[in-house]
Amino acid sequence: MNILFGLLAKVAPRFALRAVGWFTGGSGQAVLITAVVGLVATLLVAGVQQARVWHAQADAAEADAERAEWQRKAEAAAADLAALEAHVGRQNEGIRQVEQRGREAGQAAAEVLRRSAERRRETGTPSGHEEMQAWAESLPGQRY
Numbered sequence: 001m002n003i004l005f006g007l008l009a010k011v012a013p014r015f016a017l018r019a020v021g022w023f024t025g026g027s028g029q030a031v032l033i034t035a036v037v038g039l040v041a042t043l044l045v046a047g048v049q050q051a052r053v054w055h056a057q058a059d060a061a062e063a064d065a066e067r068a069e070w071q072r073k074a075e076a077a078a079a080d081l082a083a084l085e086a087h088v089g090r091q092n093e094g095i096r097q098v099e100q101r102g103r104e105a106g107q108a109a110a111e112v113l114r115r116s117a118e119r120r121r122e123t124g125t126p127s128g129h130e131e132m133q134a135w136a137e138s139l140p141g142q143r144y
Helices: 002-024 028-123 128-138
Strands: none
Touching: none
């Protein structure tokens, strides 16, 4: 269709001018009529081509608007992802702190037990478990 309109735009004015001149014998009126017909044909073809340009511009504007909408959605998704990553980072840091405090508390408890055992050995004091076992064995007629 584009080829047809392009050909018509180039050929129509000349063809119309020659055809009218041939049919009328080349009078001045014929040349004027031919010029008017050629002008109308040229304007018609130019109008169709301009309509196509406007349609293409409208399509491009619509595509730009859609691209901008998808760009906005992509930026919003990137912001959500960054916020989620920051939240997960804070959660992981909290977990690391709890693990560290747990390790420190376990080490402190082990140190207390170690010192207590050393003190009992140095002083000869029995442990709480040994004291309970001795007491239970001292009860008459009962075995624990």
